[in-house]
Amino acid sequence: MTSFNDREKAFESQFAHDQDMQFRITARRNRLLGEWAGAKMGLTPAETDAYAKAVVQADFEEAGDEDVIRKLVGDLTSAGVEIDEPTVRAALEEQAVIARRMFIEPQ
Template identity: 75%
Template sequence: MSGFDDRERAFEAEFARDQEVQFRITARRNRLVGEWAAERMGLTPEETDAYAKAVVQADFEEAGDEDVIRKLAGDLTAAHVEISDAEIRAALNEKAVEARRQFMDKQG
């Protein structure tokens, strides 16, 4: 029975590592897309840093990306930046690739 227990623990540990990696990549993606939006809104470097952190925090409101998309869309619209949800989703996808690349570069 010990063999099964060891395998189960190994799978659980691998799952936990995978979840942590995905969390870090998503948080990095959100920071990058926050910086992208801040640039579009013309924020200062200090405001950009604070805004990027706020975007990362917004992702904790609900599962999935809708909370981040709502925040970005609302803030960009309030700043008189014309943008569609499709453009925001495209930026999220682009920044997800960049975040994964940065994470892998950091690991290797």
């Protein structure tokens, strides 16, 4: 019975690690996406940093990426940047790849 308990604990530990890693990747992706949007809006480095943090926070408001996409499209449009939802979704996917590489691939 001990080996079964050990396997169960190993699976639980792996699951917790995977969840933590996914959370970190998503947060990094959102930060990179905020930096991308800040550059599009012509923000200063300090404003871009604050905006990137706000994008990370926006993801905590509701599950999924829709809240982040709505925020970016709304903010970019308000700043006079001509952008549409598919462009933001494409940027989100690009930043997800970059963020994943930052955590998974050796530096």
